Amino acid sequence: MSLLGRIIGSRIERGTLAFFWPDGSVERFGIKTDGWPDVALRFHDKKAERRIVTNPNLGMPEAYMDGSVTVEEGDIWDLIMLVRRNAPWEAGAEVGARKPLARAGEWLLSRADQVNGIGRSRQNVAHHYDLSNDFYRLWLDEDMQYSCAYWPEEGMTLEEAQTAKKAHIAAKLALEPGQRVLDIGCGWGGTALYLASLMDIRVHGITLSTEQLALAKERAEKAGVADRVTFELVDYRDLAAREPESFDRVVSIGMFEHVGQPNFETYFACLRKLMKADGVALIHTIGRFGGPGATDAFTRKYIFPGGYIPALSETLEASEKTKLIHSDIETLRLHYGYTLRAWYERVVAQKDKVVAMYDERFYRMWIFYLAGAAAAFEGGGMCNYQIQFVRERRALPLSRDYMLEAERRYLGK
Incomplete structure (x- = not known):
């Protein structure tokens, strides 16, 4: 399983998310659920995964903006809502959680x-x-x-x-x-x-x-x-x-x-x-x-x-x-x-x-x-x-x- 799959896959409990990789392999996560989106992402190069894993808050939008990641099923709205709804704030979840040192750096830059x-x-x-x-x-x-x-x-x-x-x-x-x-x-x-x-x-x-x-x-x-x-x-x-x-x-x-x-x-x-x-x-x-x-x-x-x-x-x-x-x-x-x-x-x-x-x-x-x-x-x-x-x-x-x-x-x- 890819590193991104290990990080994101465990979060997707309802709805489905698929990754289509440049080498032809496919990873699938979640379970089809009424009222929840089904999303498929295609990665056009492996660098995109590294960008997202190292800095999800900036890597994912930039990969999407640049076209190195495209949404094959659903749309960007479905993707973001799928991830967020599986990790609601009220449940204590944090999307794109980073290590304490990285969070401190983000706070200082902000x-x-x-x-x-x-x-x-x-x-x-x-x-x-x-x-x-x-x-x-x-x-x-x-x-x-x-x-x-x-x-x-x-x-x-x-x-x-x-x-x-x-x-x-x-x-x-x-x-x-x-x-x-x-x-x-x-x-x-x-x-x-x-x-x-x-x-x-x-x-x-x-x-x-x-x-x-x-x-x-x-x-x-x-x-x-x-x-x-x-x-x-x-x-x-x-x-x-x-x-x-x-x-x-x-x-x-x-x-x-x-x-x-x-x-x-x-x-x-x-x-x-x-x-x-x-x-x-x-x-x-x-x-x-x-x-x-x-x-x-x-x-x-x-x-x-x-x-x-x-x-x-x-x-x-x-x-x-x-x-x-x-x-x-x-x-x-x-x-x-x-x-x-x-x-x-x-x-x-x-x-x-x-x-x-x-x-x-x-x-x-x-x-x-x-x-x-x-x-x-x-x-x-x-x-x-x-x-x-x-x-x-x-x-x-x-x-x-x-x-x-x-x-x-x-x-x-």
Whole structure:
């Protein structure tokens, strides 16, 4: 039996996995099980096995991207889900487990990659978000929401779930007419425009992506709200120094993952500084179920350089040092998994256009990223947190009823 077979084969209890080797030999693992995928991989050279065994978190995606490993039965989604479902996080399993010394090295490299000064933060954002607005239009919802949607009901479309997410967040902000709202990491402007459509408020969105900024400004002009909804290319640290205590409400969706653990305390100090004394902030971020960890090599190299998925414990510890009060915390367990499934299906449906924009290797990289992320939310240790913060304990009503009432109102229910 191959070394890879000995490592992976024992993990596959349900569903089947086959390896087709260059010398014509075949290895098979698992048992056919209803509802579980059957996957076959073809190895086009023996070097691919060595790459995967020595560094599975980087070796497997690179072998797939380069074409030295191809999926003969099923697809990359099936492969990743098969491995992850046979080793769920809740059972104490760890996919791609490495020796303690290797894990320590990964942790150190991950931390070094997260030292995100203002200049480096801009480079990291450009790496991912400045790919092309046309690329993201191919597979995001109509409002171009590139973060976890909210799926309170079965059978929702991606568009419906993203609208539900915006309403869910808006309700937690306890908005009132006349307020000034800051959107940190505003993306293509969808949330800012949505909030401004709810009532007479002013919203200022900030981003480090030139592509996002241009489209956000264009959308505000077309909507006729450029006098109330503005966008700026600026780092949150610079804005905090320039406009202290200027905002009644602050929202940040899918941005905290890019801050980096060494910068957590700075982030929350700036958040507090930007808020008025009776202000409210809502942070929507990917998080970990367990304690602090490290960013895997594939994500660090190809997808989100400088990024880090925070544990709730280290997030709250950093916020507490600035005397911000976490007034409400919600854990969204499977919602990002559903969102990523929808994105994956849309990217696969647009394969020819994605390949024409970039190339086959980029396409394989992107679907590996989406499938791997979905598996992390459906069977791994990833989730989403929505954390509400206040500076003053009397800033909000004593019960959470106001959230439900506002959410229903925003959705017209």
